[in-house]
Every structure is written in C-alpha cells, then in structure tokens.
Amino acid sequence: MTRYVEIDHVVPVPLDHDRPDGERIAVYAREISTDPGLPWLLFLGGGPGFAAPRPLGTEGWLVRALRDYRVLLLDQRGTGRSTPVTRSVALARGPEYVARFRADAIVRDAELVRHAVAGGRPWTVLGQSFGGFCTLSYLSFAPEGLRAAMITGGLPGVGVAADEPYRALYPVVLQKNRDHYAHHPDDADTARQVAEHLRSTVVTLPTGRRLTVEAFQSIGNVLGQHDGSARLHRLLEAPFVGGALGDAFLFAVSDALSWATAANPLYYLLHEATYAHATGPTGWAAQRVRAEFGEFAGADPVCFTGEMIFPWMFDDDPLMRPLRRVADQLAERPRWPALYDLDQLRANTVPAVAAVYDTDMYVPRDLSLATAATIPGLQVWHSTDHQHDALRVDGERVLSHLLAVLE
Known part of the structure; x- marks a missing residue:
C-alpha cells in the first residue's frame, strides 16, 4: 500500500460562470501526494454525477501516478463533497439549475481550482470515461491550463447529434x-x-x-x-x-x-x-x-x-x-451551449494521448477515432486487449503506457 499525504481543498465557484458575481457553489478536491515538489495531475473521473474515487492506496493507476505527480481528485460540481445536487435540490431548482452541471462548467471550475490550489501553474489532466469528455472540453476552452492531457475510454465524438x-x-x-x-x-x-x-x-x-x-x-x-x-x-x-x-x-x-x-x-x-x-x-x-x-x-x-x-x-x-x-x-431543451470548440481542437498544441478500446461498450470506438483524427498532437493507443474499465483493472500498465507515449 502506498503511503501518502491527503489534503482537502474547497474552492468557491460561480454557479453560472458567465455571471461571476451571482450565486456561488463550492467545489471540493482531495490532494494526494508523496512529494509536494512534484508537478500536478488532475484526475477527472466518470459520470456525470459521480464523485471522485476515494483512494485506498492500492489503486494501480494512482500508485503509478504518485511516482511523478501530486494528484488532485476533483469532486465534479454537484457530486461528493462539492455542493451536491440531490433529488430534492433537482426537483426544487428545476432543469435550468441542473443544466449548469455539464462538462463545460466543470472545466471552468477546474481552472479556478488550478489557480487556487496549484498557483496557476499548468497541470496534466487524466480523464477516465466522462472525465475524458471533460478533458476534451478542457482542450477546447482552456488549453493554456494544460501541460498535457491523457484520456482513457472517454474520447467522445464531436460535431455529431445525440x-x-x-x-x-x-x-x-x-x-x-x-x-x-x-x-x-x-x-x-x-x-x-x-x-x-x-x-x-x-x-x-x-x-x-x-x-x-x-x-x-x-x-x-x-x-x-x-x-x-x-x-x-x-x-x-x-x-x-x-x-x-x-x-x-x-x-x-x-x-x-x-x-x-x-x-x-x-x-x-x-x-x-x-x-x-x-x-x-x-x-x-x-x-x-x-x-x-x-x-x-x-x-x-x-x-x-x-x-x-x-x-x-x-x-x-x-x-x-x-x-x-x-x-x-x-x-426537450431546444439548444445547449457548446461542449467543444472545434476550431480550437483543430489547432491544438497540447501534447495529448487517448486510450481507445476496440470493443468499448460505453464510448463508440469509431467516433473516438474520428475525433482523434481531427486533433493535432493527439496520439491514440488503440487497444484490443482492454475493456472500458481498464484504468481500474490494469491501471499501472495503462497509465505507464500513456505516459510513455507522451515522452
């Protein structure tokens, strides 16, 4: 079991980032590190609607990550110890409130967390499943905040209808x-x-x-x-x-x-x-x-x-x-805000790698590969040996491979 230090962080963020002086909610993140001098890795997990994993110290990907990074596990807005969206909250506040908890807002939260916790230094992001969707939004709207990006089982199709x-x-x-x-x-x-x-x-x-x-x-x-x-x-x-x-x-x-x-x-x-x-x-x-x-x-x-x-x-x-x-x-909502900036993705300069699993039952392979083909600097590890949960099951191997691709 890996021995590490945990530090809690709570950062206030606007409910609506386009109205920074309006209602505010809290976003929680757990810092995990063995060496406070290491660079930062932000982990964005699956969902939507799920808190970050609560580590036990035996997770293969986390053990591997802690050799090179201070890891920040973000409870995406509305989940875990962030201001929660419960059933009663969703019922009382209605669809306009709930609609503000998608990937575009999560990325803007992460940027405020980066400045509050990491001193504004760019960090590497690891996105699993829905966290990969968020990572693609990050590459779209705030690439200046990223040193590098890694996606596992979560490279979505872009420019396609639901x-x-x-x-x-x-x-x-x-x-x-x-x-x-x-x-x-x-x-x-x-x-x-x-x-x-x-x-x-x-x-x-x-x-x-x-x-x-x-x-x-x-x-x-x-x-x-x-x-x-x-x-x-x-x-x-x-x-x-x-x-x-x-x-x-x-x-x-x-x-x-x-x-x-x-x-x-x-x-x-x-x-x-x-x-x-x-x-x-x-x-x-x-x-x-x-x-x-x-x-x-x-x-x-x-x-x-x-x-x-x-x-x-x-x-x-x-x-x-x-x-x-x-x-x-x-x-029935007639229109949603953009989740991705296609022009920015086509002009990407952030080093990035995505694990795409051949028989992924949650994120379609062909749409993932089509997206990858449009993003300069995004390398693909097309694995025929893994399923969608590869980061959990074979995390040390998966993360080691992605890091090697980035080198």
Whole structure:
C-alpha cells in the first residue's frame, strides 16, 4: 500500500460562470501526494454525477501516478463533497439549475481550482470515461491550463447529434450479448424464463423499484466490463425459488442496477446531455434509437441493454419518479451551449494521448477515432486487449503506457 499525504481543498465557484458575481457553489478536491515538489495531475473521473474515487492506496493507476505527480481528485460540481445536487435540490431548482452541471462548467471550475490550489501553474489532466469528455472540453476552452492531457475510454465524438453515439453503441451491445450466450448458452433459457415471469407478475426490488422486463434487460450494462459476462452468468445461476424470483436474485439485480441510482440524480438527468453539443433537443435519444434495433424488443434470446437512460426508469423507480418532469424538460431543451470548440481542437498544441478500446461498450470506438483524427498532437493507443474499465483493472500498465507515449 502506498503511503501518502491527503489534503482537502474547497474552492468557491460561480454557479453560472458567465455571471461571476451571482450565486456561488463550492467545489471540493482531495490532494494526494508523496512529494509536494512534484508537478500536478488532475484526475477527472466518470459520470456525470459521480464523485471522485476515494483512494485506498492500492489503486494501480494512482500508485503509478504518485511516482511523478501530486494528484488532485476533483469532486465534479454537484457530486461528493462539492455542493451536491440531490433529488430534492433537482426537483426544487428545476432543469435550468441542473443544466449548469455539464462538462463545460466543470472545466471552468477546474481552472479556478488550478489557480487556487496549484498557483496557476499548468497541470496534466487524466480523464477516465466522462472525465475524458471533460478533458476534451478542457482542450477546447482552456488549453493554456494544460501541460498535457491523457484520456482513457472517454474520447467522445464531436460535431455529431445525440442519436449517433447510441446508433454506434447498440450494435456493440448486441455483439456483447452474442458473445455472452456463446460462452454461456444455458443463460438464454434462464433469461427467457425470467422475462416471461416479469411479463405476468409484478415484481418489486428491495429498493422499491419495479423490476420490469426492460429493467431486467438493463443489467446488461455489466457486459462492458472486463468480468461482466462472468458476473451476468453468476447472477442468472438460480434466479427462482419455489416458482418466484428469490431474494438473493433480487438483491443481486439491485446491485447490478446500481450504476444508475437515485443517489446520483445528475447521472439520470444529464447522461444524454453529455452528447448535446450546440444542437437541438436530445429527445430521449437512447429510447428513440433503440426502436431501430428490433432485437431489444421482446426478442428471443433476451437482449440485454447497456449504458442508456430511458424515460421509463423514472416511472419505475419511486425515488426518481418525481423528477420525470425535470428529465423531460431537459430532453426537450431546444439548444445547449457548446461542449467543444472545434476550431480550437483543430489547432491544438497540447501534447495529448487517448486510450481507445476496440470493443468499448460505453464510448463508440469509431467516433473516438474520428475525433482523434481531427486533433493535432493527439496520439491514440488503440487497444484490443482492454475493456472500458481498464484504468481500474490494469491501471499501472495503462497509465505507464500513456505516459510513455507522451515522452
């Protein structure tokens, strides 16, 4: 276990950066270092709506990073120990408030944190998943704040409508289903029995959430992780007890669905908005595009879905149901601010590297590669050996490779 010093930082920032004298919120960051003389590395994690990881000292990427950097783990606005956006806050403040918690605002927060914590010195940023989206926004709007940029599993398509990432991802999800059933053929019959039971019986999870066929399908989100197929297989081992779905299965399903919980309402509310780049309404893009793929509509075998937020998720979850109207208003928002400056990206001079995973189920490979081709100085590590969670699973190797590319 790596021994290090932790220091807490809290920086006040404007809710609306275009109105610096208006309402203010707080942003929290945790500094971790073994040597205060080292340069800074800002870590931007996944989301939207998730706090920075709470380190235990055994994380491979962090152990590697601490050899060369002081690491700053940012609780992105609205999460963790930053001023939180809870369900009650989102309901009371409404869509205009929630809309101010996207990547463009996170980057402007980070710049204020850089001046307050790092003395204004440029730093290196490491963005994982949604943190990579934020890193691309950083390269767009504040490249002067960066010495270098690293992205893992989070290089988004730019200049595309919200439909396009989902249209690219559904085929990847379908292939993950085929691969799973090829390795575990008996799971097809088990999943079919569960789906038939859910069509005829009202089943409620321990959280109070209704387990519908669609909700059951959404546990397929695990298939995008390195051990996801094995985890899904274990979940489907023995779902029934005496003709009903057993408690062990229902608790396991609740755990498998924990990637989207009421504890992180920003994830529910802003997931599609991460693809809204100066375009019109997202209009529940994941739901709309799903209709183009009939395999997900009652097909045999059951086709599990991936990282998509659907409107029915608000209806089936009593904790999120009050926010359905806010979600609809965000989906219908006629125009969003730009998340990227395409001209600036085409003129980029910041050394950058992105790990793009060949079968990433959350960020479409082809859109990532298309973006990379437009950014000078951005090198790509196109890995066929890793899944989206590579930084967590094989962090020391992944980060070492990215740092070597930057040298």
